[in-house]
Amino acid sequence: MIKTLIFDFGDVFINLDKEGAMNNALNLFEVETFPEELIAINSLYEQGLISSEEFIEFYVENFPKLSKESILDAWNYILRDFPTHRLEFLKTLAKTDVYKLILLSNTNELHIDWIKDKVEFYDDFKTQFHEFYLSHEINLRKPNANIYEFVLLENNLKPEECLFIDDTKENTDSASKLGIHTWNINPITEDVVNLFTINNHLF
Incomplete structure (x- = not known):
């Protein structure tokens, strides 16, 4: 029972919108597949093992052409x-x-x-x-x-x-x-x- x-x-x-969010991210980051390093950092963030500030800063450092706002928009695109x-x-x-x-x-x-x-x-x-x-x-x-x-x-x-x-x-x-x-x-x-x-x- x-x-x-x-x-x-x-x-x-x-x-x-999982598919749309993935396609949007691949276009934004100009990659064909999501690198293991990004998957790993996303997992750490989802477990609360790094802060939101550290998470956003990681993306800014690795994709310096992108603004914090565009990264945040891409992250929330799925919702x-x-x-x-x-x-x-x-x-x-x-x-x-x-x-x-x-x-x-x-x-x-x-x-x-x-x-x-x-x-x-x-x-x-x-x-x-x-x-x-x-x-x-x-x-x-x-x-x-x-x-x-x-x-x-x-x-x-x-x-x-x-x-x-x-x-x-x-x-x-x-x-x-x-x-x-x-x-x-x-x-x-x-x-x-x-x-x-x-x-x-x-x-």
Whole structure:
């Protein structure tokens, strides 16, 4: 029996443009593929292991033709709209008080600052959850197993009583190995508001 619902943020609640953001970055940085060094620095930043200032400074030093503003715009390009019907679904779910609700997101300070500025109901969204874990605040990142172990331990959860919803298969695969039920949601064809219809075999 499922007692805890663990949600990703991007492409579950807020829409993302991953492909557009990648193409925009490749054009801006004038590279054909994203170098390993940039992937590594992005990962460090997402885990809160370097500050926003250090992160931006790294890009400025490596791409001196670019301004801080253009780098920041490229970094936030991925973030799109947050449909209000998903907030309403979450609020209805929270009111039932049947499930423990947890958010578990790979994100960073610059993205959250953008969301706080652009999404007027962010605080309302956040308060619907019993726990709200952002990778840069807990210094852990999906798909590493230790982030799921952290959530299970912190909340005294049994993995077989949890359902984890994430759009990235690598993340749901990692959680599944620990015995957590998963829904690898397809943001193009599926919507989190249909959670119980699509996963009715678990409830």
